[in-house]
Amino acid sequence: MLAREEKIKNTDEPLARLDGGADPLIAGAPSLTLARYAVAAVLIGAVASMMALGVLLPEASVRTVGPLLLFLIAALAWYPLSRGKIKTAVCVLTFGVWAVMTGIAVFAGGVRAPVVIIYPVLILMSGWLLNARVAMLLTAMTVLTTVGLFLAESWGFLPPPLASPVVIYFGDQILMYLLSAALVVFVLRAYQNRLRELRQASSDLEHRTLALQERKAELHRAQAVAKVGSWVYDIAQETMSLSAEACRIFGLAEGSSVSLATYLSQVHPADRNELEHAWQRALQGDAIDHTHRILVGKTVRWVRQKAESGFAPDGLKRRAVGITQDITELKEAQAALQESEERYRTMIEWTPESILVHRMGKILYANPAAIKLFGAPDAASLLRKSTSELIHPDDLKSQTERMKSISNHVPITPMVAARFLKLDGRVIDVEVQGTAIIYDGEPAIHVCIRDISTRKQMEDQIRQLAFFDHLTLLPNRRLLTDRLSQAVAASKRSSCFAALLFLDLDNFKPLNDQHGHAVGDLLLMEAAARLMNCVRGVDTVARFGGDEFVVLLTELDARHAESTEQAAIVAEKIRTSLSIPYQLTVKTKEQVATRIEHHCTISVGAVVFRGPESDPDDVLKWADTAMYQAKQAGRNSIRFYASTEQATGHRS
Numbered sequence: 052m053l054a055r056e057e058k059i060k061n062t063d064e065p066l067a068r069l070d071g072g073a074d075p076l077i078a079g080a081p082s083l084t085l086a087r088y089a090v091a092a093v094l095i096g097a098v099a100s101m102m103a104l105g106v107l108l109p110e111a112s113v114r115t116v117g118p119l120l121l122f123l124i125a126a127l128a129w130y131p132l133s134r135g136k137i138k139t140a141v142c143v144l145t146f147g148v149w150a151v152m153t154g155i156a157v158f159a160g161g162v163r164a165p166v167v168i169i170y171p172v173l174i175l176m177s178g179w180l181l182n183a184r185v186a187m188l189l190t191a192m193t194v195l196t197t198v199g200l201f202l203a204e205s206w207g208f209l210p211p212p213l214a215s216p217v218v219i220y221f222g223d224q225i226l227m228y229l230l231s232a233a234l235v236v237f238v239l240r241a242y243q244n245r246l247r248e249l250r251q252a253s254s255d256l257e258h259r260t261l262a263l264q265e266r267k268a269e270l271h272r273a274q275a276v277a278k279v280g281s282w283v284y285d286i287a288q289e290t291m292s293l294s295a296e297a298c299r300i301f302g303l304a305e306g307s308s309v310s311l312a313t314y315l316s317q318v319h320p321a322d323r324n325e326l327e328h329a330w331q332r333a334l335q336g337d338a339i340d341h342t343h344r345i346l347v348g349k350t351v352r353w354v355r356q357k358a359e360s361g362f363a364p365d366g367l368k369r370r371a372v373g374i375t376q377d378i379t380e381l382k383e384a385q386a387a388l389q390e391s392e393e394r395y396r397t398m399i400e401w402t403p404e405s406i407l408v409h410r411m412g413k414i415l416y417a418n419p420a421a422i423k424l425f426g427a428p429d430a431a432s433l434l435r436k437s438t439s440e441l442i443h444p445d446d447l448k449s450q451t452e453r454m455k456s457i458s459n460h461v462p463i464t465p466m467v468a469a470r471f472l473k474l475d476g477r478v479i480d481v482e483v484q485g486t487a488i489i490y491d492g493e494p495a496i497h498v499c500i501r502d503i504s505t506r507k508q509m510e511d512q513i514r515q516l517a518f519f520d521h522l523t524l525l526p527n528r529r530l531l532t533d534r535l536s537q538a539v540a541a542s543k544r545s546s547c548f549a550a551l552l553f554l555d556l557d558n559f560k561p562l563n564d565q566h567g568h569a570v571g572d573l574l575l576m577e578a579a580a581r582l583m584n585c586v587r588g589v590d591t592v593a594r595f596g597g598d599e600f601v602v603l604l605t606e607l608d609a610r611h612a613e614s615t616e617q618a619a620i621v622a623e624k625i626r627t628s629l630s631i632p633y634q635l636t637v638k639t640k641e642q643v644a645t646r647i648e649h650h651c652t653i654s655v656g657a658v659v660f661r662g663p664e665s666d667p668d669d670v671l672k673w674a675d676t677a678m679y680q681a682k683q684a685g686r687n688s689i690r691f692y693a694s695t696e697q698a699t700g701h702r703s
């Protein structure tokens with residue numbers, strides 16, 4: 052098909068216009084093959100004639116001029132033919148042959164020359180292969196020539212005809228008949244080829260029409276799926292032709308076309324002016340890319356118009372070609388997203404919880420609560436920091452791993468306690484919870500930080516109250532019981548003995564009675580401090596209650612005697628230390644502070660024990676019994692619980 056289109060393009064224009072500008076294919080342009088046959092036939096005929104004349108009439112070389120001219124004409128026609136200019140070639144051939152034949156007729160007897168038989172054939176061929184005008188022209192030329200030959204002969208202007216043997220007449224006539232027959236065959240074949248080509252062209256046209264319809268349907272489907280319509284605006288006519296999807300978007304019946312004024316009246320009043328300006332710019336050659344609202348019934352639709360103005364393919368009409376995209380859903384989604392982002396922003400701006408957003412450790416956002424929590428003067432000074440600068444070094448590894456897990460969407464404990472650092476370096480106890488989010492279009496981590504410093508302090512206080520004596524800050528009876536159980540269990544494992552010293556201040560009550568409870572408290576605190584100085588770090592000094600203290604000595608010797616000796620040494624050290632006079636500051640009734648010296652001693656009951664022979668209750672009871680014995684013995688003394696009773700398990 053393309054090859055044929057190419058051939059048609061190459062056919063010379065002036066000749067094509069001789070038939071009134073009709074499609075040369077349909078007007079019967081000769082095919083390249085047939086034209087070649089015709090030229091070849093003339094060439095071969097000319098050569099054959101020259102050869103025949105050379106053989107039959109070697110002495111009459113002048114007779115070969117005719118065939119020689121025919122040969123030249125054919126050679127001349129071959130040149131345009133080789134360049135695809137078929138009609139020019141046929142023209143050269145027809146008129147050339149006509150001219151040569153006329154020349155021969157002049158020397159061969161005028162209107163009686165045998166060659167005149169070729170004229171009708173040439174007229175027919177020119178009419179068929181070229182067009183009616185050429186045939187008419189050739190006919191007129193032939194009639195005039197015939198009249199001319201007749202008059203020339205009548206007036207005796209014609210040269211005497213060459214004396215020709217009969218064989219020449221015979222040969223000429225046979226050649227003319229053959230040539231005529233060949234031309235008629237060419238014409239018929241050209242006609243048949245033309246018909247075949249027309250049928251082929253018709254079938255091609257049908258296929259092209261079908262393909263075009265399919266493409267049009269596909270385009271409609273694609274436009275409907277993409278919600279993109281197209282239009283062409285004829286600037287002179289001021290009419291906009293719309294595709295089916297464009298009609299749907301504008302709420303018009305399929306196949307509608309609208310004027311610019313009608314379209315503008317459909318545009319939302321708030322957007323109309325701006326669109327009109329854009330349209331004017333487009334008419335001056337600018338491209339339009341404009342988003343505006345249109346009113347379709349009672350609904351508002353968002354559309355994006357993209358267009359360019361220019362000339363139609365005919366190069367005459369000015370027009371604008373554009374597409375219309377229905378972006379209502381996109382706009383609604385954008386509005387919803389914006390609303391949700393604003394809500395999120397407001398929420399995190401006002402929440403009392405501290406929130407940071409970071410990507411790969413770089414802080415991107417900090418809410419006011421976070422700025423306050425980290426003691427930053429403003430958001431910018433916090434944004435300059437990396438997360439690693441805000442995390443306590445001890446927790447950095449675990450926090451970094453958590454961030455990695457969050458980024459990789461690996462499940463983790465939602466909230467953990469950690470220590471963070473304020474910008475001034477102070478430590479804050481916090482609970483952190485991280486979530487993977489998309490921030491500014493890229494993955495990031497949203498961290499929620501809760502300051503639990505106050506809660507931690509309160510917990511510590513509660514712990515202190517639950518397990519420590521508030522006056523002396525020593526472990527209380529509950530914690531002592533726990534440590535004693537641990538000591539029993541440890542001694543069972545290690546086979547080493549432990550010792551428990553039960554201490555009771557002697558004659559403490561009179562101090563309270565004489566100087567008041569506050570002074571008694573001072574003594575109790577001083578006694579506690581002295582006790583702490585008498586023992587190792589692994590030992591426990593507890594306030595059992597009132598003026599009673601307990602000292603638990605662990606990890607003594609594996610032998611009972613040695614352990615008893617070690618415990619006795621510590622007990623003696625304690626007894627000595629606590630009997631040193633106490634310097635206490637007393638306030639008189641008049642609130643005047645005076646220092647008094649108070650002498651106080653202690654009675655110590657001691658027991659050396661080891662699991663599993665002893666249990667915590669027994670040990671306490673045995674030490675208490677021994678302490679009672681020390682009191683009985685006159686106070687300020689140390690008594691060990693009898694080991695025989697321990698060994699036999701006697702507990703009375």
Ligand SMILES: Nc1nc2c(ncn2[C@@H]2O[C@H](COP(=O)(O)OP(=O)(O)OP(=O)(O)O)[C@@H](O)[C@H]2O)c(=O)[nH]1
Nearest residue numbers: 555556557558559560561563568569571572597598
């Ligand atoms: N200042 C003060 N006194 C307390 C506290 N707890 C108990 N006491 C007093 O401690 C005293 C203990 O009395 P006791 O041990 O029976 O009497 P004591 O005078 O030490 O006599 P002995 O123990 O027999 O030598 C009581 O007067 C209690 O009121 C306390 O927390 N502070």
